[in-house]
Amino acid sequence: MKAPKKFLTRLGAVAIAGAVAATVLPATPALALGNNRVVTRGCGENYVSSGYYSAGSGRYTSWAQTSKRGGSCSGRLSSALVRSNGAQTTRVYGSNSVAYAEYTEAPIARQGLHWGCDSCGATTS
Numbered sequence: 001m002k003a004p005k006k007f008l009t010r011l012g013a014v015a016i017a018g019a020v021a022a023t024v025l026p027a028t029p030a031l032a033l034g035n036n037r038v039v040t041r042g043c044g045e046n047y048v049s050s051g052y053y054s055a056g057s058g059r060y061t062s063w064a065q066t067s068k069r070g071g072s073c074s075g076r077l078s079s080a081l082v083r084s085n086g087a088q089t090t091r092v093y094g095s096n097s098v099a100y101a102e103y104t105e106a107p108i109a110r111q112g113l114h115w116g117c118d119s120c121g122a123t124t125s
Contacts, residue, residue: 032111033062035125041116044071050081050112050125055104063102064112064125066094075117081109082124088113 036049050064064079079101080091089109092101103109112125 032124033109035111037125038069039114039116039123041071041073041120043073044116045069046077046114046116046123048112048114048123048125050109052108059104059106060108061102061104062109062112063100064114065101066099066114066116068097073116075120078115078118080113080122082111082113083109086110091115093118 033050033052036047036051039046039048045068047067047069048065049067050062052060052062055061062081064081066077066079068077074096076093076096077099078091078093079099081089081101081103083089083103083105084107089101089103091113092099094100099115101112114123114125115121116123
């Protein structure tokens with residue numbers, strides 16, 4: 001069965017519109033910031049979150065927060081960020097309930113780093 005001419009015309013218009021949109025839309029960097037979630041560890045749960053906001057003049061403030069959600073772990077939490085060049089910012093040690101780190105640069109940081117205690121492995125967000 002042959003496709004109607006009207007259908008083929010619409011199909012061509014959609015293909016052209018898609019190609020134009022793909023070339024006009026700006027590319028976004030591949031980042032993990034904003035992969036917010038609950039992380040379960042042996043002694044409890046933490047909520048890890050990260051993001052960024054405009055600091056003006058083409059600069060951005062990236063942030064990472066680790067929050068205790070429950071459990072018996074009494075160790076202090078900490079947070080840091082992975083900068084756009086791959087280097088880690090200074091690890092910020094918080095209390096046993098929350099830790100917050102931020103870094104201002106252009107472009108935004110790649111990802112947040114979160115620790116549930118001093119000797120725990122890092123979780124990314």
